[in-house]
Amino acid sequence: MEDPQLSGSARVSEDMTALASLERDAELMIRVREGDETSFALLLNRHRGPVVHFLYRMVQNQGVAEELGQEVFLRVYKARATYEPTAKFTTWLFRIATHLALNWLRDRKTERSHDSIDETSGDGPARELPDRSGTIEQKLVRDARLGEIRAAIEALPGKQRAAVLMHKYEEMEYVQIAGALGCSESAVKSLLFRAYETLRARLAHLV
């Protein structure tokens, strides 16, 4: 029969080796698995902004983006017991976020309404960071440019949109984007290049 103390210490040693090679996020998540709520708060603090902003650019609606962002972290929390650090934590996180955003976009396409969103949301224009500098004319030009950017991104197919947003704003590598989208690295390159080609045609005149 196996010595429990020996197997326990062997497991700890294995865990230590695994932890040494893991990034901090995965380490925090392992602590969450063990019941450490502070580690979950730290993870939330680190990734709340990038996840919600990614979702915001995907769905172009602040209220929906925040609701989906809460769903992402709720799923992470619910999956804590079965979490295994097989992939980079951010890849996993953005995989959940992308999945939720693509589902929401598909559902909206068929229904064009989403009643469960609270009063801060709606299908109205998305809120942007207010820029109070410059004259009214400059502001109008800026708004028009921003409108074109948003429209160009919105016109991209869902997966191309997600790939561009992860690449441009989250600075994720091809392999990570591939993990998040559940496709190969070469498929990601193809998605990105097609998306940038479309964006070049639509936005090259802006700057």
Add this chain to the structure above:
Amino acid sequence: MRCPIGVGNEAEVLVAYTTGAMTPAEQEAFELHMAECAGCRELAGAQKSVWGALDLWKLPPVSDQFDQKLRARIAEEARLPWWKRQWSTLSHPGFWFSWKPAIPVGVACAVLVGAFLLHGPAMHPAMRNAAPAAAPAAVQGQQDAQKVDVDEVERALDDMDMLKQLDAPASAPARAPEGS
């Protein structure tokens, strides 16, 4: 450096150049090439414009209630009995969406099975009644049927022998006058 447009990997080179993912040597080589190649120069300029335009899109910070709402959802989730937690997963539109492609296939299979049950080869009423008796009765019936067949064949052979015997005396007197 060979022209990336000619080779067909201009997109990869352009993205790498714009994002600063090239090594200094690669970047220098591409810039030297661009000085001579108008096509690459134009594409690189357009890609840089796109990159710059996307930078214009700034977003507001996440609302203050985000964490509070998340905590409330986690607490709400924890209060649910286990079967409701499972149900919340099942009833989530995303869950069913992932099964959407399988739904028509499942429905088609169900229709085929239903059609087969309704219009398939009908069972004889006697067999349907005898169905619970199952295998032993069926085997016995088969053996009986074989026995009946053998008896019938034996009987038929006997009848043929008898006919031959009857036929022989009947044909003999007919031939007798011929010979006389």
